[in-house]
Amino acid sequence: MKTEMRSKRFERLRQRDINKEVFVSEMPELGLIVMDSPGDPKPSLEIRDGRITEMDGRAEAEFDAIDRFIAKHGINLTHAPDAMAMGSLEIARMLVDIHVPQRRVMQVFSGLTPAMIAEVMSHLNVVEMMMAMQKMRQRKRPYDQAHVTNWKENPALVAADAAEAGLRGFAEGETTVRVARMAPFSALALLVGAQVGRPGMMTQISCEEALNLRLAMKGLATYAETLSVYGTIPSFLDGDDTPWSKGILASAYASRGIKSRFTSGSGSEALMGYGMGFSMLYLEIRCLLMVKGAGSQGVQNGSISCIALPESLPNGVRGVMAENLVAAALGLEVASGNDAMSSHSQMRKTAKLMLQMLPGTDFVTSGHSVMPRKDNLFGGGNFDAEDMDDWLVIQRDMQVDTGLKPVREAEVLAVRRHAAKAIQAVFREMDFPAITEAEVEAATTAFSSDDMPDRESIADLAAADAFLDSDLTALDVVAALARAGFEDVAENVLEMQRQRVLGDYLHTSAVFDEDFNVQSAVNTPNDYRGPGTGYRVEGKVWDDIRALPQAIDPHALVEDEAPDPGLDLAPIGPAAAGDGAEVVVALGPAFASVMNKTLAGLSHAEVLRAILDGIAAEGVAWRVVKVWHGADLADIGLSGARLCGSGIGIGLQSKGTALIHKKGLAPLNNLELLSMAPNLTLDSYFALGRNAACYATGRAPAPVPMKVDNMARLRLIVHTTLLHHREVRQIDKARSVEEMKVTFR
């Protein structure tokens, strides 16, 4: 029987995280195609007597309800004739051309049909989409949204996590519920906690549409993003809505001074069984034109919870970026996804994130979990509490800003505790089931809800029901906070209510800064026009981003300069050429005089003694010299070799790197090199001495074994730089190589 040959490398690849994913080829008839489906219509537009009579190859009489809504509300008839007369390639180039202002591109997009927009996107690669996003994002500064939930639905923990989210700089926080009836308490805890961590952080709860609206009307939520729309009618009906019912909600929220955005995203229609042969992007563009037509200021899109579906297909990540870009080009605020788990592979997740993080979107994620994954009730966050530092380092690496800044442990603990105490006080004042001191303390320091005491959930649910049905509103929460001595939090929750009266944050891309100043596309529009314009990471923001708590003063990495007390090296005059079977050990200029340890922490005395012992073990004589004219290892070693009777020299830098060199060889062509100074032991140095003695006496030893540790360089490169700098500072070009008298103490 013939056995199939198998590669051990392929075997290993099959086990990699990336190969836990499902990849499929396109299947357009089910809508399993991201862009450019053969079923997508060709762009067309006919306007008669001020109304659209044909759109993308479909006559008015054949319009479905979505076509009808878009034709009525989503396309600007003033700009449409000129915009549709342009070539799709020309429009694609306008997107990336820094000489075409954002507003001009928005004007063109306002007159395009869904199929035309899809065609424009098909001309762009992802880098061009990122360029375009940098220009088309509506608000000048990008921000991020937090997800705040926990498995036990403990209100003290929700409040503490919300406060931490605020402190970290999240401009918005969203919660949701495992048990729907807990919604009033989770919304309340989020509101109170957020105002502790960052005054002006907006909060919302994702729950059933009508309940959501009720909670918002009570003042327990300040924005909403649950208004889901779909690109085909059967999907819409499964969602139990129509474009018009969603549209009325947009106005309803605004009428109560509540900001709202819609939700849509690639793949939802196919997943619900109604992709109907269209590409995911084409259907998403239909959604976006509905969103715009409904007068919503923005959308969360980027496939959201369906992300794994486009990612199973070719150019799925590109298509998802295209939908973010289309939303921005239509003048909508974009919360750009990156919230639902998108991959098993960290590399793939990060790569996808870069498309939104680098150009910046209004909200880089539509939910970045501040808790560990198991507490994320949104179905597992793509980025969670444990990824926070990675995120901050990437901001520092790339000089990009998503509104998040490094925080210190002590300040996090302080705001968490204050938030837990505040919600405890609210519960007490409002006669809700008590939050115990133990809960407050646990919420302050918790990693996850595992660290929280259990609550009586039946009592909580009954109280939450009663709260929902009562006339109590956020004003009662304000009063409770003030009565209990939390005037600071009360004032912030109250200011949030005042902002509902002012309505400034109903505008496109609006958020508040920490001082409740609104930042929207109206007063802080993105004015990117190429290098030197638009949002730049500078000033205090950059100072915050680069000051990672983990970043230390490089001076602290190495001890002060000091000679080695165990070794006395006394110059006894210029080194002369020797003769016979000897080995010359040549030391770097800082050796034992201003430095005393190698990168491996071995003292200079120990290292030199090991080498000399190794030479002596083979019965060979040695001399020790110090090289002053340079610090390069090859130069040091070769300088020794040239003076040596046998022509064999050992070069030893003060940081511990060593080699064996031979007279007549090119500088970089040595006999043996111990390059991994951090991993060297006294045995390695002894073996190096012995081998040098063997070369000096015409024998060929086995090279000294070396453990290769590729991470050592990563860990120690800063130390290496600092230590080597000390060696370099001791260089004295005019001083010749000197013979040294060696005394061990």
Place this chain on the structure above:
Amino acid sequence: MTDDPDRPFRYPLGQHHRDEIATKSGRPLKDLDLDRILSGQVGPDDVSVSAETLELQAAFARKAGYGEVAENLLSAAEMTRIPSTEILEIYEAMRPGRSTYYQLLSLSQRIASMYQAEHTGAYIREAAEAYRDTGLLKMDED
């Protein structure tokens, strides 16, 4: 609160006109303070946005190039006059398969006349026609 052409309103209102803004109940926004809340002098309508303020915001949106947002804010201005329970009922009636054509038409008329909500009324009427033409009405009676 009138829009004085010599001193037009500037966005954001919270920064430039905080002292001139009144709540839906007509009270000055600056009355909304902790003392008055603690003494029970503030009701829900005192923390609601007024139609006038939303109209101002609509004008800002339009001027900034966000025409659709402006339209939405104008509808919202009308809807400040509609009680919350009624808003929830309108939403329910407009969900798919909930209403007949005539139910939607009569809802449209009632909302428009009872709350001086022309915009909203027209929108419901438009939905009625769209639902009739595309099969989204309540099935059994139509």
